[in-house]
Amino acid sequence: MTDSTPKIKMTNLHKAFGPKVVLNGLDLEVGVGESVVIIGGSGTGKSVTLKSILGLLHPDSGEIEVDGESVVNINQRKRDKVNRKFGMLFQGGALFDSLPVWENVAFGLLAEKRCTRLEGKKIALQKLAQVGMPPEVGDLSPSELSGGMQKRVGLARAIAGDPEIIFFDEPTTGLDPIMADVINDLIVKCVREVGATALSITHDMASARKIADRIAMLYEGKIIWQGPASEIDNSGNPYVDQFINGHADGPIAMAVRA
Amino acid sequence: MNFLQTIGRTFLKFLATCGRLTIFAAVAVSHCVRPPFYPRIVLRQIIEIGFYSLPVIGLTTLFTGMVLVLQTYTGVSRFSAEGAVANVVVLAITRELAPVLAGLMIAGRVGASMAAEIGTMRVTEQIDALTTLSTNPMKYLVAPRILAGVIVLPPLVLIGDIIGVFGGYLVATYKLDFNPAGYIKSTYDFMQFMDVVSGLAKAAVFGFLITLMGCYHGYNSKGGAQGVGAATTNAVVSASILILCFNYILTELFFAGK
Numbered sequence: 001m002t003d004s005t006p007k008i009k010m011t012n013l014h015k016a017f018g019p020k021v022v023l024n025g026l027d028l029e030v031g032v033g034e035s036v037v038i039i040g041g042s043g044t045g046k047s048v049t050l051k052s053i054l055g056l057l058h059p060d061s062g063e064i065e066v067d068g069e070s071v072v073n074i075n076q077r078k079r080d081k082v083n084r085k086f087g088m089l090f091q092g093g094a095l096f097d098s099l100p101v102w103e104n105v106a107f108g109l110l111a112e113k114r115c116t117r118l119e120g121k122k123i124a125l126q127k128l129a130q131v132g133m134p135p136e137v138g139d140l141s142p143s144e145l146s147g148g149m150q151k152r153v154g155l156a157r158a159i160a161g162d163p164e165i166i167f168f169d170e171p172t173t174g175l176d177p178i179m180a181d182v183i184n185d186l187i188v189k190c191v192r193e194v195g196a197t198a199l200s201i202t203h204d205m206a207s208a209r210k211i212a213d214r215i216a217m218l219y220e221g222k223i224i225w226q227g228p229a230s231e232i233d234n235s236g237n238p239y240v241d242q243f244i245n246g247h248a249d250g251p252i253a254m255a256v257r258a
Numbered sequence: 259m260n261f262l263q264t265i266g267r268t269f270l271k272f273l274a275t276c277g278r279l280t281i282f283a284a285v286a287v288s289h290c291v292r293p294p295f296y297p298r299i300v301l302r303q304i305i306e307i308g309f310y311s312l313p314v315i316g317l318t319t320l321f322t323g324m325v326l327v328l329q330t331y332t333g334v335s336r337f338s339a340e341g342a343v344a345n346v347v348v349l350a351i352t353r354e355l356a357p358v359l360a361g362l363m364i365a366g367r368v369g370a371s372m373a374a375e376i377g378t379m380r381v382t383e384q385i386d387a388l389t390t391l392s393t394n395p396m397k398y399l400v401a402p403r404i405l406a407g408v409i410v411l412p413p414l415v416l417i418g419d420i421i422g423v424f425g426g427y428l429v430a431t432y433k434l435d436f437n438p439a440g441y442i443k444s445t446y447d448f449m450q451f452m453d454v455v456s457g458l459a460k461a462a463v464f465g466f467l468i469t470l471m472g473c474y475h476g477y478n479s480k481g482g483a484q485g486v487g488a489a490t491t492n493a494v495v496s497a498s499i500l501i502l503c504f505n506y507i508l509t510e511l512f513f514a515g516k
Contacts, residue, residue: 056386076394086390094387096379108391157391 005068007032007165007197008053013062014221015048022048023059024221030165035191035198037208037229039243040218041252046201047091049218050167053199054086055079066165084112087163087196091170093150095142101153102128102138108161127156130193131186148179152186159190166191168200172207184210205244208232217243219252282474289394289401296402303406307368307469308414314367315360319418322355323347323425331434343434344441345448347426352453356418358505361464364411365497369472372403373493376476377486385477400473404466411465412458419454456512463508464501471497 006029013026022045030036040046051057053064055071064071071082087108095104103110105127106120115123125135131152142150151171158166171187172180184207191198191211202208208215209229216226217240225237232244242250330346376399379385388395423445430436472493479489 051386054386054390056389080392083390084392088387088390090383090387092382094383096384096387107393111391111393161391 004032006030006065007034007067008199009063009065009068010049010053011063011065013049013052013064014060015045015052015057016060022221023052023062026062026218026222028216028223028226030197030199033195033197035188035200035211035213036216037212037214038199038201038216038218038223039203039205039208040201041203041243044218045221046218047169050088050169050199050201054088054167055083084161085164087158087161087166089151089154089158089166089168089171091173093142093147093154095150095153095157097142099142100138101140101142101145104142104153105138105156105160107157112161114161123160124156127160128153130159130190131156132182148175148183151175151179151183155183155186155190159194159196162194163196165197165199166194168198168202168211170202170204171200171211172202172204177206180204180207181210183207187211205246278478279470279474282477283470285396286400286404286470286473289397290405292397294397296398299398299402300406300409303403304410307364307406307465308410311364311367311414312417314363315414315418316421318359318363319351319356319422320425322359323351323422323427324429326350326355326422327426327429327434331430340436341444343430343436344426344444347430348423348445348449349453351422351426352419352449352457353509354457354505356422357415357457357460357464358501360411360415360418360461361468361501361505362498364414364464365468365471365494365501368407369468369493369497370490372469372472373476373479373489374486376400376473377479377489380477380479381482381486395477400477403473404469407465407469408462409465411461411468415458415461416454419457452512456508459512460505460508463504467500467504468497471500 008030010026010028013023015023026045026049028036028038038046038049048057052059053066053071059072062072066082066085071079074082095101096107099107102121102124105124106115109115109123110117110120121138125138128135128137133149133152133156137145137149137153142153145153168187171183175183187198187200188211198211200208200211209232212229214226215229215232216223217237218224219239225235225240227235232240235241238251242252326347327343330343331340334340334342334346376385379399385395385399388398427438427441427445430441431438475489475493475496479485
């Protein structure tokens with residue numbers, strides 16, 4: 001970690017839904033230009049963490065800072081301003097099916113009135129080319145695309161506004177291994193081209209190894225281990241070892257046996 | 259004790275829902291009057307709600323007008339007051355039947371599709387995606403629909419009025435041998451400005467209720483396909499009940515003491 005202000009800093013984050021505690025004192029920093037991947041099983045609070053940063057969920061207590069400024073309980077205007085720094089690739093793509101592909105990609109730009117519709121289309125086609133999609137795709141509807149193509153359009157949309165921070169929510173889930181690798185390559189390439197900070201959540205270890213500078217493991221609402229991606233195999237942490245090797249037996253007891 | 263607890267809990271839940279709905283409505287209305295506006299989406303919704311509902315409204319009011327003449331004739335001919343048929347028909351159609359039946363039909367047609375569309379957007383994270391793309395979903399999704407509903411229902415009901423009265427005219431002249439000119443004249447003479455206006459005012463309120471219910475239930479749906487299904491049902495049922503309830507309240511307001 002660097003001495004300068006981290007891009008994102010979460011301190012002692014708590015969130016519970018009724019009696020179910022999801023985040024239980026989560027601490028994590030993401031440095032400028034760094035790519036951090038949070039790994040962890042289903043239901044350990046990975047998505048909740050991302051949604052808290054985006055302001056879609058409000059943490060019960062704790063602090064989230066973006067560029068050194070608190071983003072918890074801020075008003076709508078400040079939130080809009082902060083969210084302009086963000087780009088997000090959703091798990092299912094979350095493309096707007098009422099709009100053609102190019103309008104999906106240019107949506108953020110058009111919403112912020114950063115360009116006219118004509119320019120927006122041009123930029124959209126450019127971004128689509130960046131993720132390896134031919135221009136004719138621009139006029140299709142998202143429902144006409146395959147899962148992998150939808151993910152790529154989602155990626156194009158996430159990078160369209162040249163965000164400072166890009167979030168990836170399980171970018172490879174539901175894709176075949178080859179397409180998953182294509183997406184991983186694109187993520188690495190796009191993040192580098194845009195020069196963005198990246199925070200991803202995944203349970204796909206191949207993907208984590210490929211896109212991460214640093215990996216953090218989330219378990220029971222806390223970060224139990226973090227370190228450079230190269231050291232994940234020598235973490236010395238039995239939870240991490242069990243997770244990355246995918247063993248059913250180990251310190252992490254699955255809910256079925258609880 | 260347990261029984262009382264159940265009643266209390268249900269009642270509190272009801273109050274909480276009322277409060278949530280009121281806040282939702284207030285926020286939605288406030289977004290209708292504050293920029294940025296989305297005229298393109300309002301227009302699309304006006305076409306969707308208004309234009310494509312014309313056949314349904316036309317058929318509904320046509321047959322209602324026709325059957326109304328038959329029934330009224332049967333009733334009034336018992337004391338030889340056949341001259342009152344045109345009067346009763348035009349009054350019933352413009353004041354009550356056209357707005358209420360049009361409202362119910364549109365609640366089924368439009369309220370359901372709105373709840374399903376917005377509900378699907380909710381469960382596929384499209385609403386979250388809007389937020390990350392600098393777009394307020396209340397402003398982008400809800401406000402234009404409510405605006406379109408309020409704008410488009412009165413003209414629809416006016417068309418319904420005309421078709422309904424025409425249906426009555428057809429049956430009266432072709433089946434019951436009324437004098438065509440006489441029927442039109444007595445329709446025209448008995449009809450008051452207030453009859454039509456009150457019907458149109460009701461229509462605007464119903465348009466608000468239908469779109470509000472469709473948006474509210476869709477916006478708050480959760481839990482995949484089943485949740486969206488429940489949202490659709492709730493939207494139609496609650497809109498229909500509210501239409502009938504507000505119909506009484508509005509009639510009381512317009513015609514109390516007359």
